[in-house]
Amino acid sequence: MWVYLNDRFVPQEEAVVSVFDHGFLYGDGVFETLRAYRGRVFQLSEHLNRLERSAARIQLALPAGRDQMAGLVREFLQRNHLQEASLRITVSRGAGEIGLDPTLCKAPTLVIIARPFQPYPESLYTEGVLVIVARTRRNLPEALPPQVKSLNFLNNILAKMEAKAAGAHEALMLNHRDELTEGTTSNVFVVQQGRVRTPAVEYGILEGITRGWVLQLAAELGIPSEETRLTVEDLLRAEECFLTNTTQEVLPVTRVDGQLIGNGRPGGITRRLHASFRAGLDRFLDRE
Numbered sequence: 001m002w003v004y005l006n007d008r009f010v011p012q013e014e015a016v017v018s019v020f021d022h023g024f025l026y027g028d029g030v031f032e033t034l035r036a037y038r039g040r041v042f043q044l045s046e047h048l049n050r051l052e053r054s055a056a057r058i059q060l061a062l063p064a065g066r067d068q069m070a071g072l073v074r075e076f077l078q079r080n081h082l083q084e085a086s087l088r089i090t091v092s093r094g095a096g097e098i099g100l101d102p103t104l105c106k107a108p109t110l111v112i113i114a115r116p117f118q119p120y121p122e123s124l125y126t127e128g129v130l131v132i133v134a135r136t137r138r139n140l141p142e143a144l145p146p147q148v149k150s151l152n153f154l155n156n157i158l159a160k161m162e163a164k165a166a167g168a169h170e171a172l173m174l175n176h177r178d179e180l181t182e183g184t185t186s187n188v189f190v191v192q193q194g195r196v197r198t199p200a201v202e203y204g205i206l207e208g209i210t211r212g213w214v215l216q217l218a219a220e221l222g223i224p225s226e227e228t229r230l231t232v233e234d235l236l237r238a239e240e241c242f243l244t245n246t247t248q249e250v251l252p253v254t255r256v257d258g259q260l261i262g263n264g265r266p267g268g269i270t271r272r273l274h275a276s277f278r279a280g281l282d283r284f285l286d287r288e
Helices: 022-026 044-057 066-079 122-127 154-166 209-220 232-236 268-279
Strands: 002-005 008-011 029-037 085-092 109-116 129-133 170-174 180-183 187-192 195-199 225-228 240-245 249-256
Touching: 002 066, 008 066, 022 085, 029 044, 044 066, 044 085, 044 209, 066 085, 066 109, 122 249, 129 154, 129 240, 154 170, 180 187, 180 195, 180 232, 187 209, 187 232, 195 209, 209 225, 209 240, 209 249, 209 268, 240 268, 249 268
Parallel strands: 129 170, 129 249, 195 225
Antiparallel strands: 002 008, 002 109, 029 085, 085 109, 170 180, 187 195, 187 240, 240 249
16 A cells, blocks of 8 residues: 655555654644545545645644645545545644644644545444443533644544443533534434434534535435534434434434434434435545
8 A cells, every 4th residue: 555645655664754743742733534435535625625724723834735635635546546445634743843832843744544445334324323422521612623623632532432332333522511512523413303403513513524515415305404502402302313424424323322312213314315415426526
């Protein structure tokens, strides 16, 4: 497998980052996870836009422009003969002297890696998954803006550890006001009285790429939707619940903390949205 490191493609065994890199030392950097279908990346422009926004929020100058970055991603897939893949773009502050001052780093580190995509078991979509509500709270937006998809993921990792200990697929996180935010790697939706509802950005979430497309698909299908305030009570009383992210698409949730959601089966609106997503996938894929 080839890896893109800084300014060239290298064999993965030669892809080495300095121990003085501030991404390693302090989690100072940003990233994006992408998915390729049939050699074309899902919502490539939107992912690169979000990478730029994340970098701008932490005053990190990206080492490549958007068009150049898109070209590197396409070349990466071609060099590695990848059709179905999960990719990650990482940009750290770069190597520098030990210390928190970003100006200690002279140039950012850019890495593009990937692996062949292994589809989720179809049973997850036909049976649904279990999630828990984590004890770990989402970082305060005033402390670490959720719109920055940063390398500092410890908040999410702590919640993921809770999910693993409980045998759950995902952990959902509350903010400091007991409002529902998001999962460790996903956005969350509920269906109440036929209306699709998801936490609004101001409650402390990363605005997911797939989340946005699901809201658009709901509008196209004539399904009412809203971005709003949600609580655990809303979650537990929901008729349906589902998760979205780049790799798992639209994944039904049928149990929360052991309690059935609705009748304990993936709901009709969830299934319609996922079917529409897959049927219209071609229009979401990168075109040069």
